[in-house]
Amino acid sequence: MASTNPEHGILVPSQYATLSFHKADSIRLLSFPDEIKSHVESLIVSTWPPGIQSTGPCGEAYEFKLKGKPWGYFGSQDAVGGIRLLRDILALLYDCSWELVTSAICSRRYTAKDTLIFRQNSHSSSTLPAQPVEWLGLATAFYDKIRIVYDAKPVRRSGVEADHDHLGVIIMNLKKMLESLDYFEKGDWSHDSFEFKLKGRPWRSRGEATIKMRLMVLKLLETMESMGWRVYTTILQRTGTDEDRMTDTWYFVRTRPSGREVMSSSLSA
Structure with a gap:
């Protein structure tokens, strides 16, 4: 989806980014701006009690490797904490005007998890704040x-x-x-x-x-x-x-x- 530049009347491609899950403990952000990376890091620190093991580039993406296993098996405190963590990340991106387009499996490996594709929703003409x-x-x-x-x-x-x-x-x-x-x-x-x-x-x-x-x-x-x-x-x-x-x-x-x-x-x- 593209928006129209009001000054030139031409289509401007939307900005897309992905959030993906890897192994049992890692989150990768691709094509999100630095401020979103900073917000996500702060949220992880406040929401995920075990904390962060390491952060840094992973190819073109930015990776957070967490302590514990938020994407591990269902019957554990970590797995429930992982649901809370992802719920709060979705809420953060929603509040920052990043619209979820779709979730997709991008790998045939049996351990593969979804990749979430977002689009920056910054072209809205509405000046009213979104309802909480x-x-x-x-x-x-x-x-x-x-x-x-x-x-x-x-x-x-x-x-x-x-x-x-x-x-x-x-x-x-x-x-x-x-x-x-x-x-x-x-x-x-x-x-x-x-x-x-x-x-x-x-x-x-x-x-x-x-x-x-x-x-x-x-x-x-x-x-x-x-x-x-x-x-x-x-x-x-x-x-x-x-x-x-x-x-x-x-x-x-x-x-x-x-x-x-x-x-x-x-x-x-």
């Missing part, structure tokens, strides 16, 4: 797990900072949906996030069972949308093996509710 949004990660993994990674931020209500229990609402509504399809087995907190364990092995299903699994995916999206969440992207970000391919992590975004909306929601609950 919040982010949620939802990961499907193993053969029977769904994990929700969401951190509610304070919302001002009647002049007072107050946390609304939106995560509890999400858990309750998703549980109802899973029960309606006879998928719910149990739910519990694990690695500072909430995890559903499902009946059967839906992510390993075959034949007609795959239809029921896909119906669950549709119902999940409908349920999330009913609470104001839309899918921003799905990303293959974890390391797999030659026998087991990792499934996507879904990232949702929604406009943050105002204090009045929060009060109305609380009164109607």
Whole structure:
């Protein structure tokens, strides 16, 4: 996509850049400006407790090699931290007017993870500030797990900072949906996030069972949308093996509710 230069009436190509994941511990930025690299480094320091092992050029890209394994296996604190880290990087780039175009697999290696392609959205004529949004990660993994990674931020209500229990609402509504399809087995907190364990092995299903699994995916999206969440992207970000391919992590975004909306929601609950 290109924009028109108002002075000369000619098309000016958009600037594209990529964010990619490598091995179990590395992030590479390609064609992002230096200020974005600096912002990402500061965010990693504040969001990823193990910290950064090294930074520097990697060919034409700029690489952050992290301590720990944010792109490792699902059943670990590092993997949950990796979801939070990527969620916050997506939020940072969104706030800096970098629009996600698509995610893509650029390698046939079984350990390959997605490359995210961004376009700089700096040609908008709107002078109004973007509405504040919040982010949620939802990961499907193993053969029977769904994990929700969401951190509610304070919302001002009647002049007072107050946390609304939106995560509890999400858990309750998703549980109802899973029960309606006879998928719910149990739910519990694990690695500072909430995890559903499902009946059967839906992510390993075959034949007609795959239809029921896909119906669950549709119902999940409908349920999330009913609470104001839309899918921003799905990303293959974890390391797999030659026998087991990792499934996507879904990232949702929604406009943050105002204090009045929060009060109305609380009164109607």
